[in-house]
Amino acid sequence: xxxxxxxxxxxxxxxxxxxxxxxxxxxxxxxxxxxxxxxxxxxxxxxxxxxxxxxxxxxxxxxxxxxxxxxxxxxxxxxxxxxxxxxxxxxxxxxxxxxxxxxxxxxxxxxxxxxxxxxxxxxxxx
Numbered sequence: 001x002x003x004x005x006x007x008x009x010x011x012x013x014x015x016x017x018x019x020x021x022x023x024x025x026x027x028x029x030x031x032x033x034x035x036x037x038x039x040x041x042x043x044x045x046x047x048x049x050x051x052x053x054x055x056x057x058x059x060x061x062x063x064x065x066x067x068x069x070x071x072x073x074x075x076x077x078x079x080x081x082x083x084x085x086x087x088x089x090x091x092x093x094x095x096x097x098x099x100x101x102x103x104x105x106x107x108x109x110x111x112x113x114x115x116x117x118x119x120x121x122x123x124x125x126x
Contacts, residue, residue: 004029009039047087054099062103069105086126090119097123 001024005016008030016026034040046068048061072082088110101107101123110122 001025003027006030008033009037010044011039013039045087048098048100058100058103061100065103084126086124089123089125090115091121091123092118094121095123101125 003019003024003026005012005019005026005028008028012028012030013034016028019026030037046061046065048057051057068082069084071080072084077083084105097107104125106124106126108124110124112120115122
């Protein structure tokens with residue numbers, strides 16, 4: 001299959017590489033190329049936030065999280081730019097686990113005593 005990817009930032013280039021690895025013919029069109037892209041200087045955070053359809057987004061997010069971990073383990077931060085960091089999502093009311101909770105390492109709710117006012121719940125992921 002011949003596929004055109006629009007954009008030469010991290011998402012476009014990653015998509016193009018994955019499609020090439022799957023055996024497709026890929027062209028990438030972009031107004032700017034590295035190092036003149038936002039991706040060259042901006043950070044990205046893995047977090048499937050309020051995207052729909054939730055079940056499909058969760059499945060895609062699980063694959064992405066796994067691949068980021070594999071890239072980090074195989075090539076390290078210096079080669080990939082990937083860093084795993086703890087994320088704390090503060091909530092003013094108790095919140096059920098997000099659909100993707102089992103996709104990440106060490107997902108848990110913070111102890112109430114560890115939360116600043118007015119927050120009554122937080123989930124933590126690494």
